[in-house]
Amino acid sequence: xxxxxxxxxxxxxxxxxxxxxxxxxxxxxxxxxxxxxxxxxxxxxxxxxxxxxxxxxxxxxxxxxxxxxxxxxxxxxxxxxxxxxxxxxxxxxxxxxxxxxxxxxxxxxxxxxxxxxxxxxxxxxxxxxxxxxxxxxxxxxxxxxxxxxxxxxxxxxxxxxxxxxxxxxxxxxxxxx
Amino acid sequence: xxxxxxxxxxxxxxxxxxxxxxxxxxxxxxxxxxxxxxxxxxxxxxxxxxxxxxxxxxxxxxxxxxxxxxxxxxxxxxxxxxxxxxxxxxxxxxxxxxxxxxxxxxxxxxxxxxxxxxxxxxxxxxxxxxxxxxxxxxxxxxxxxxxxxxxxxxxxxxxxxxxxxxxxxxxxxxxxxxxxxxxxx
Numbered sequence: 001x002x003x004x005x006x007x008x009x010x011x012x013x014x015x016x017x018x019x020x021x022x023x024x025x026x027x028x029x030x031x032x033x034x035x036x037x038x039x040x041x042x043x044x045x046x047x048x049x050x051x052x053x054x055x056x057x058x059x060x061x062x063x064x065x066x067x068x069x070x071x072x073x074x075x076x077x078x079x080x081x082x083x084x085x086x087x088x089x090x091x092x093x094x095x096x097x098x099x100x101x102x103x104x105x106x107x108x109x110x111x112x113x114x115x116x117x118x119x120x121x122x123x124x125x126x127x128x129x130x131x132x133x134x135x136x137x138x139x140x141x142x143x144x145x146x147x148x149x150x151x152x153x154x155x156x157x158x159x160x161x162x163x164x165x166x167x168x169x170x171x172x173x174x175x176x177x
Numbered sequence: 178x179x180x181x182x183x184x185x186x187x188x189x190x191x192x193x194x195x196x197x198x199x200x201x202x203x204x205x206x207x208x209x210x211x212x213x214x215x216x217x218x219x220x221x222x223x224x225x226x227x228x229x230x231x232x233x234x235x236x237x238x239x240x241x242x243x244x245x246x247x248x249x250x251x252x253x254x255x256x257x258x259x260x261x262x263x264x265x266x267x268x269x270x271x272x273x274x275x276x277x278x279x280x281x282x283x284x285x286x287x288x289x290x291x292x293x294x295x296x297x298x299x300x301x302x303x304x305x306x307x308x309x310x311x312x313x314x315x316x317x318x319x320x321x322x323x324x325x326x327x328x329x330x331x332x333x334x335x336x337x338x339x340x341x342x343x344x345x346x347x348x349x350x351x352x353x354x355x356x357x358x359x360x361x362x
Contacts, residue, residue, distance in 0.1 A: 007207070012226050013354075015208030016233020022201055023238040027251040030193055031184045034201065036282035037306070040299075044307030061310035070187070071194035076285045078198015079205065083289030086206035095291040099213035099278065102294075117294045120277025121284070121301015122308070127273050128281055129309040130266025130316070132256050135280040136201075138267075139231055142255065144238035146331040146342055149258020153267045154231075158220075160271020165220035168275060172221050 008090040023141055030071055033145070035137025037128035039076040041065045044125075105169065131156070180250070202286045211286035213278040213294075220275050225362040229354065236350045243343050253330070260324030277301070 019034075026034045045067025048056035056062055087093040097110040106112060128134040131153045133142060139157065142150025166174075183189060202211075208230045209215045218224025245251045274280055277298045279287050284302065287295035309316075328334035332342045 009209055010204075010207040012208050012229035013233045015204045015210075016230040016235075017237045018204045019201065019230065019234035020237025020239075020241065022197055022204070023234070024241040024245065026197055027242055027254075028180065028245065029183055030190055030197070031252070031254075033254045034197065036280075036285065037302070040281055040302045041306040041310060043303045044310055047303070047307065048310075059310060059313075061313040065310075069191070071190045074191050074194030075198040075201065076282070078195045078200075079202035079282055079285040080289035081195075082199035082202025082204075083206035083211055083286035084202075085199070086203045087290035090207075093291050095293065097293045099292065099294065101214040101217060102278070113294050114297050117277055117297040118301045118304075120273050120275075121298040121303075122273070122305040123301075124270055124273025124277055124281065124298075125302035125305020125307075126309045127266050127268070127270030127305075128302070129306050130321075131263050131270055132258065132266065134270065134282065135231075135274075136282045140234045140238065144235045144242060145253045145255050146239070146339065146346070147253075147255040147258075148326045148328055148331055148334055149256055149263045151331070152258060152263045152326070153270075156264050156267025157271045157274060160268040161220040161274040162222065162271075164272045164275035165217060169217065169221055172223055 005086075005089050006091070008092050019140060020144070023144060026141075032071060033137060033141035034075070035072070035133055035141055036076055036079065037125075037134035037137060038065055039073045040125055041129055042067050042070075042073050127160075201282070202289055205283055205286040206290050211279070211283045211290055211292075213287070213292070216274070216278050216280070216283065225357050229357065232350045232354055236347055239343055239346065243339055247340075255329040257329055258326045259322055260326075261320040261322060263326070265320065273305070 023034050026032055042065055045056060045062040045065065048059065049067050098108050098113045102113055131138065132149065133153060135157060138150040138153040143154055205211050208226065210227055210230055215224055215226050219227035242251060246253060279295050279298050281302055284295045284298045288299060332339040
C-alpha cells in the first residue's frame with residue numbers, strides 16, 4: 001500500500017477512473033457536480049465583502065454564488081492539501097517559481113513568469129465564469145452528464161488553448177512550426 | 178443516516194468537500210496533470226496525459242451517474258448554455274489555459290506540490306472571477322443569452338434514451354484512447 005502511495009506517477013487511466021468515482025461520491029453524498037471555478041468566484045465575493053459589505057451584497061452575481069466557505073470552497077482547499085500529500089509521499093515536493101519548460105524557452109527570472117501567470121489567471125477567471133465552469137465542472141462533471149453546454153465548452157477550451165499555446169510556443173505539429 | 182440528512186447537514190458537507198477535494202488533488206498530482214509542462218504539452222499536442230485522464234474520468238463517471246440516476250439515487254445538474262456564454266467564455270478560458278499553464282483545479286494542486294507561480298495564477302483567477310462578477314449585469318444583458326442551446330443534454334437534443342448515448346459515447350471514448358495508445362502517445 002505504502003509503495004503505491006509513494007509512487008511518483010500513476011497511470012492516467014487509473015487516475016481518471018478514480019476521478020470518475022469521486023464524481024459518483026459528489027453526486028451521491030453532496031448532490032453536486034465536482035467543480036473548482038465556483039470557489040474562485042466565492043473568494044472574489046469575500047474580498048468584495050471585506051472592502052464594502054453593502055456594495056457586495058447588492059451585486060447580483062454574489063446572490064447566485066454566495067461568498068461563503070462551503071462544500072465548493074473546501075474542494076479547492078482540499079485539492080491543494082491532497083496534491084501536497086501526494087508530492088510529499090513520493091518525495092517530489094519542490095518549491096519553485098519558474099517551471100523548467102518556461103525557464104528553458106523564455107527566462108528563468110521570476111518576474112516574467114509572475115506577470116504571465118497573473119495575466120493567464122485573470123483571463124482564465126473571466127473565461128471560467130463567463131462559460132459557467134472550468135476543466136472540472138464542464139470538462140469532466142458536465143460532459144459525463146452528457147450536457148450540451150459542457151461538450152461545447154470543453155471543445156472551446158481546447159480550441160482556444162491549442163491556438164494560443166501554438167502562438168506562444170510555435171505549432172510543433174506544423175512543418176517548420 | 179439517509180442521503181437527505183447527509184446532503185442537508187452543512188457542517189458535514191464542509192468536511193465532505195475537504196475530503197473529496199483531498200482525494201481529487203491527490204489523484205491530479207499522481208496523474209501528473211498539476212505540472213505546467215504536462216498541460217502545455219497537451220495544448221501543443223505532444224503529451225496526451227490530460228486527455229487520457231479526462232476521458233477515463235468521463236467514461237467511469239458517465240456510466241455510474243446514469244446507472245444511479247436510473248435507480249433514482251442522484252439527479253443531474255446540467256447548466257443551460259449559449260453561444261454568447263459557452264463559446265465566448267470557453268475561448269477566453271482556453272487562452273488563459275495556455276498562458277497560465279494550469280486550470281482552476283490543477284492550479285491549486287500545483288501550488289500544493291510547490292509551484293509558486295500557480296499561487297500567482299490562483300490570485301489571477303480570483304481577480305478575473307471578480308471582474309466578471311462586476312461586469313455580469315452588463316454582460317447578461319448584452320451577450321450571455323445570445324444563441325441559447327436548444328436542450329440541456331445530448332439525449333434530450335437528439336430525442337433518444339440516455340442509455341443509448343451512454344453506450345455510443347463509451348465506445349467512442351474507448352476508441353479514442355485505443356487510437357492514442359496505438360499512435361504511441
